[in-house]
Every structure is written in C-alpha cells, then in structure tokens.
Amino acid sequence: MYRIVERRMIVPNLHEFTVEAPQVTMAVRPGNFVILRSDETGERVPLSVADWDPEAGTVTSIFLQVGGSTAKLARLKAGDSIPTYAGPLGKEAEISNFGTVLCIGGCYGIGSVFPVARALHEAGNTVYTLLEARSQYLLYWQEKFRPISSRVIELTRDGSAGYKGHISRLPEILTLEKIKPDRIIVNGCTFLMMRTSGVTKELGVKTIVNMNPIMIDGTGMCGVCRLTVAGKTKFACVDGPDFDGHEVDWEEFLKRRETYNVEEVQPLRRSGCASHY
Amino acid sequence: MPAKPIDPKKRPMPKQEPFERIKNFDEVALGYTVELAHEEASRCLACKKPRCVEGCPVGIDIPAFIQCMLEADFSGGIKKIKERNALPAVCGRVCPQEEQCEKVCVLGNKHEPIAVGRLERFLADWEAASGAIEKPDIASPNGGRVAIVGSGPAGITVASDLALLGYDVTIFEALHEAGGVLTYGIPEFRLPKAIVRREVEYVKSLGVKLHLDFIVGKTKTVDAFQKEYDAIFIGAGAGLPWFMEIPGENLNGVFSANEYLTRCNLMKGFLFPAYNTPLKRASHVAVFGGGNVAMDAARTALRLGADEVHIVYRRSRSELPARLEEVENAEEEGVIFDYLTLPTKLIGNERGWLTEIECLRMELGEPDESGRRRPVPVKGSEFRMQVDAAVCAIGNSPNPLIPMTTPGLLVGKKGNVVADEETGQTSRERIWAGGDVVTGAATVISAMGAARKAARSINETLSK
Numbered sequence: 001m002y003r004i005v006e007r008r009m010i011v012p013n014l015h016e017f018t019v020e021a022p023q024v025t026m027a028v029r030p031g032n033f034v035i036l037r038s039d040e041t042g043e044r045v046p047l048s049v050a051d052w053d054p055e056a057g058t059v060t061s062i063f064l065q066v067g068g069s070t071a072k073l074a075r076l077k078a079g080d081s082i083p084t085y086a087g088p089l090g091k092e093a094e095i096s097n098f099g100t101v102l103c104i105g106g107c108y109g110i111g112s113v114f115p116v117a118r119a120l121h122e123a124g125n126t127v128y129t130l131l132e133a134r135s136q137y138l139l140y141w142q143e144k145f146r147p148i149s150s151r152v153i154e155l156t157r158d159g160s161a162g163y164k165g166h167i168s169r170l171p172e173i174l175t176l177e178k179i180k181p182d183r184i185i186v187n188g189c190t191f192l193m194m195r196t197s198g199v200t201k202e203l204g205v206k207t208i209v210n211m212n213p214i215m216i217d218g219t220g221m222c223g224v225c226r227l228t229v230a231g232k233t234k235f236a237c238v239d240g241p242d243f244d245g246h247e248v249d250w251e252e253f254l255k256r257r258e259t260y261n262v263e264e265v266q267p268l269r270r271s272g273c274a275s276h277y
Numbered sequence: 278m279p280a281k282p283i284d285p286k287k288r289p290m291p292k293q294e295p296f297e298r299i300k301n302f303d304e305v306a307l308g309y310t311v312e313l314a315h316e317e318a319s320r321c322l323a324c325k326k327p328r329c330v331e332g333c334p335v336g337i338d339i340p341a342f343i344q345c346m347l348e349a350d351f352s353g354g355i356k357k358i359k360e361r362n363a364l365p366a367v368c369g370r371v372c373p374q375e376e377q378c379e380k381v382c383v384l385g386n387k388h389e390p391i392a393v394g395r396l397e398r399f400l401a402d403w404e405a406a407s408g409a410i411e412k413p414d415i416a417s418p419n420g421g422r423v424a425i426v427g428s429g430p431a432g433i434t435v436a437s438d439l440a441l442l443g444y445d446v447t448i449f450e451a452l453h454e455a456g457g458v459l460t461y462g463i464p465e466f467r468l469p470k471a472i473v474r475r476e477v478e479y480v481k482s483l484g485v486k487l488h489l490d491f492i493v494g495k496t497k498t499v500d501a502f503q504k505e506y507d508a509i510f511i512g513a514g515a516g517l518p519w520f521m522e523i524p525g526e527n528l529n530g531v532f533s534a535n536e537y538l539t540r541c542n543l544m545k546g547f548l549f550p551a552y553n554t555p556l557k558r559a560s561h562v563a564v565f566g567g568g569n570v571a572m573d574a575a576r577t578a579l580r581l582g583a584d585e586v587h588i589v590y591r592r593s594r595s596e597l598p599a600r601l602e603e604v605e606n607a608e609e610e611g612v613i614f615d616y617l618t619l620p621t622k623l624i625g626n627e628r629g630w631l632t633e634i635e636c637l638r639m640e641l642g643e644p645d646e647s648g649r650r651r652p653v654p655v656k657g658s659e660f661r662m663q664v665d666a667a668v669c670a671i672g673n674s675p676n677p678l679i680p681m682t683t684p685g686l687l688v689g690k691k692g693n694v695v696a697d698e699e700t701g702q703t704s705r706e707r708i709w710a711g712g713d714v715v716t717g718a719a720t721v722i723s724a725m726g727a728a729r730k731a732a733r734s735i736n737e738t739l740s741k
Contacts, residue, residue, distance in 0.1 A: 023491065023496050023497070024496065026496075026497070027495065027496055027497065037453060041545070041551060041552045041553060042553050043544070043553040043554045044453075044544070044554070068550070068553055069553050072553075083453065084453040084489075084490055085490060086451065086453070086490035086491070086492060086496070087492070087495065087496065088495055088496070089492065089495055216536065216539055216540065216544065216554070217451070217452060217461075217516075217539065219451050219492060219516065219676065219678055220516060220517050220676055220677060220678065221461075221516035221517070221518070221535055221539070221676065222518070222533060222535045222536035222539050223518045223520070223533040223535060223536055224532075224533075224536045226520075226527055227527070228527060233520065233526070233527065238677060238678065238681075252527055252629065255529060255628065255629030256527065256529060258529070258628075258629075259529045259557075260555050263549065263550075263555030264555075266550055266555075
C-alpha cells in the first residue's frame, strides 16, 4: 500500500496529489508518468509526474477530475492508502541545451511540464513559460515557474490574466514578447497540444507533445495506447509519451481517446439509490 | 491369470453444458471425481521405462504419482508431482499434454493415452480442498541472493526451485497482481484466478519475497540489481502484441488480444461497473488468429454477450495451433470458424468506430518452412463482414523494456533475449533468462522447463 501525503483541490477540478513512493523517486525523470489504482476495484490510471522529493520519498501529480476513477481519487485524503502506485513509466523527456525553449502548460499539464522546464533550465537553456487556461482562477504554480523561467506568460480565454484568447495567438505573442524559441514543449489537454502543433508547424519550430492516451498496464503489453506518428503505429507507454507534435495523427488520437467516454461517466450516475439508475 | 482388459478410452472430463457456460465465467472443466480419477489411474500400464516422464518438460515421475493414486494415497501423489513442479493445478489445466507426456504414452499406440493432465489436476485440487498444503524440505539459507524479473510461470518456477535450495529469492512484478500471463491472459473459465493465487501463495510460503508494482528496467535497472544480487533471472514474458499491419487497425473497437483479455481477466472488466475497468460489449466480434489466445478471446466475447463470434484464420482446421480441446470447446459454444480467410482491411464509420472488415478467401498451396501448407489468396474473392469489434490474436514479441535498458544484453531479430538452450545463460555474466522472453510466445510448461534448467545453472554457478 502507498500512503497519500496530500490531496488537495488546487484550482476547481484540478487536484494536487502527493504519494509516498520512494522506489519511484529514485528513478523518476521529467516526462515520466506513473500508474495507480485508487482501490482494489479501481482502474489503472496513468498520471504524469509533476514533481518529486527524493528525501521525503514522495511523488506529486496534478490530475483533472473527469470520470468515475478520478472522482474516487479526488475523495482520498492525506493518510489514506492506495493499493497500486507503479513507475516511473515512459521515456524521459529529451533534455539538452537547445538554446531558447518555450514550455507551454495547460490544465494538468501545467504541473507535468514543470519538471521538464526545470531540467531544461538546469541544462542551460533560456526557458520561457506560457500557462494557458480558460480563466485566471484556473492557473496555478506560477511561483514555481518564476525562478526557472526568464518570463512567465499567461494566456486566458476571458482575458482575466495575461493575454486574452486561445493558443492560436501564439505567433503574435512570440512577436510581442520578442521570443524566438528553438524548441517548444507542450503538456496538457489534447486540444491544446494539437492546436499548438498546428500553429508552430507554420512557424517551423520543433514542438514536443506529451501524449495522454488510454492505458492499462503502461509497459507495452496491451497496446491500447497506440497512436500514429509519422505514419507508423507507436505505443505511447514505451515509445513515448513524448512525440513530435507535427508528426502525430491528431484526428485518430482524439477518436481513440473517446472510446470509453460513456463508461467513464457511468459510475458517476450510480448513487446506490434504487430510484437512481 | 488373464490380464485385465484395458479400457481403450480416457475417462471423459465432466464439463459445464455449453448453453449454460457461455453465460458465466466459471470454470468449464469441472475435474474428475475420486471414482473417475481412480478408474483413469487404473489404465496406467506402469511401464518399466516410462516414456511419459521423458515427454514432460519438467520430468515429473508420472507413473509414481499414478501408482500413489491407485493406492488412494493422494498426499503421496501430490508430493511426487511437487518434487518437480511447483504449479500442478495450473499445469494440470493448461499444459498441452497431447504434445508431451500423453503423446508418448504407450497406451496411445492402440488406445487413447492416459489422461495425465486430468490426474495431475485432480491431485492438486484434492490437496487444496484438504487444506493441508505440504511443503517439501527447504535447505538452510546458503547466503546466495537471486532477483527474478516477472512472476509468470518461468519466474515462479525458478523462484521455488532456488528457494528450496536455500537461496534468498525476490520476485519483481510490474503489475499489481502476480502470475503474469496466468493472471492477465488466460481467462477465468479456463484457469480460475483463485488457483493462480493459491499457487503464488505456496511459492511465497517457501520464503520467496514478492514485490508488486515494480517495473524492472524502469523502477530499477538490471545493472543496479547486479550490485545487490548474485544472480538475476529474466522471465519477463512476451508482452508486446503484434498487429496485422493492415489499414484501419487503430479504429475504435479493434483490440490486441492482450488488451481484450487483460481488461477481462486482470481488471475484471466483465464485472463493470462494480470493477471500474470498462470492456465493450460488442454484438459481432471477429478474432484474428488460430492459437489458444484466439480461442480464449473468442470464448470471452461470447460470455460478454456477443450474438456472433468468428474466428478468422487464414489456414484450415488441421493447421490451427490451438489445443484440440480448446477448439472443441469453442465449437461447442457456438464460435463460428471462418477458415482460409485473411482480413485485409478494417473499415470504420465517421466517428472512428469499426463497422466492417474486408477479407480474402485463401486456398492451401505448397508447404512452407513450418511444414504447414501455405495459404494463397484466391483472386477476386474479397468480401466484407459486419462486426463491431475485432481482436487481434496473432502473437506477441518479448517485452522490450529490459533489452532497452540493459546494455550488452544480446537480443535476437524478434527482440527476444538470447539465452543458452541448456542453461538459460544470457550474453551477460550472472544474468539468466527463460520462457517467452527468450522463445517468443509459447506454452506455460515450456517456460517452466526452461526455468528449471536456468535454476540448475544458477545453482551450479553460485555454488562454485
């Protein structure tokens, strides 16, 4: 069993989740993920790693509450235990001195892009961070990004913080901020990664995305996480999760992610009350 | 005195009726009663030079345990088996005896061979029911430390063999439950998970430690293990599914057999939503392939409520690699076999869901390198089949995680770890390997046979 050190709602629907798993902290690298189960009947849920503390032996993730399984996770409290917490999984993010790197995070990806930005900063890159959300109240961790970023830029759809609008404004923002990135890294929802890859393709800047498909074992055994990259089938769990965003077949990926949309919310509609199906 | 006439037939195995069993996930074969077991055991000729023992990859003294059964000494019988085999309840159920011990049985020259597997299963189940699980003598600790990667048939066998010799053994398993393919792959109706758990508990009772959720290669590398352990055995299995590499394979509703079976067996998807892992309940299912895994997937689909399940296989019935017993079970249950049929294309709707498969009819040509007649497409024979799920059960490669993270470990063309056939020794010192990670997908018992040889070689090396 793995003890939960903290689980708190950091902004509406997003939870910061810290678990005692010393064996994971020994080997974890930016870009890795873990697989956990909330209880003995739970699904195996993959979560990107957002931070870790080798001394305390703890690993932190940010997750979005979407369906039955994440609702169960969101009910856990510090001191509770979960039966499964396995990792690190996936290839680590490519870290080297690229020059200037723009790290873009949205939703849970603000969390998971953090260790990548930190490692790139430590590797000597000039790191700019762009945090994207629907509104100002959904942004978090700015204070963690500031010390490792030359600038933290915010982009909200309602304009309540930073630039107003969607990631399609990225080329304009880069001009206004006078940033010429050698590489862009995006973590977050599929739409953010797909749209970013769309605009950066025109800019000709290499863009790395951190894919988040459905998974079961996370070790290459089941193949449910397959996606098409540069015309070839890849398994996100062992060949990724980082891929070149310009080579991903986004249309197929979006459809595959929707496979269990109905089943995902089904448990939420079961209250146990006889009159409630 | 005239010799007692030999009964030419095996005692038949009592089974759940097909119309009943396709509605549940309970075990199909119910096992011999004491009477049936005794009758079957009495067919043994007690050969002076028993060929069955040579036919067994782990060399169980088959006539000896059958003799015990004739004397109603069941505890003596199971003890005989356990001298050579730590997993009798599993092997009695899933070993291809017709290819091994029973194939060479002298009775088989004129009649049906003796039902070794069914008798083995009887003794294992008798012991479990009696509640008194006997342990063989364990040697006192010898100080040697061994790490085992994977808790499938190979890993469990090496672990129990070495534990009995006094080694300090730790198994590392990536999933949250031990057993490897016995747990995630083989369905409940063929091998109840309670039995796998029981066998794993037995191995733990020998002093073997088990670490779950530990992905060797990621959580810790094999090289890091070498600093802590005197020997490492890799039994990581064949965990990388093959696809047909035809258009449309990434449509929703197309599964690898590993995914389909894992959702059902390991994650208990057939109990969704009580268990949270969903499993699509399709009405028309096509399973590609003709091995045991294909049979398992097809029979699972039936039990999940499919109206029609097809096995789509490019050769004919006589070339099916599955055990005859499993083919017959599938036929009885109403699985439709489309022989000489090759899927060429998967077709979906605008939402990305599988709706149809396009196939070609085949005919058998000249024998190929496997000795089986090569299927050749019949020109212009394309046709379509309406399905809402397809399961690809055409095989697996060894899992790449360990080769990827272990420099210097020699790997073959298909990603298999190269190991000596007689010793299991790999290209790296103090690292052994066995089972599917070496051979590619094969049988439980062949993995156990390879594991036994590796255990012997590990002991010889460490005793020097």
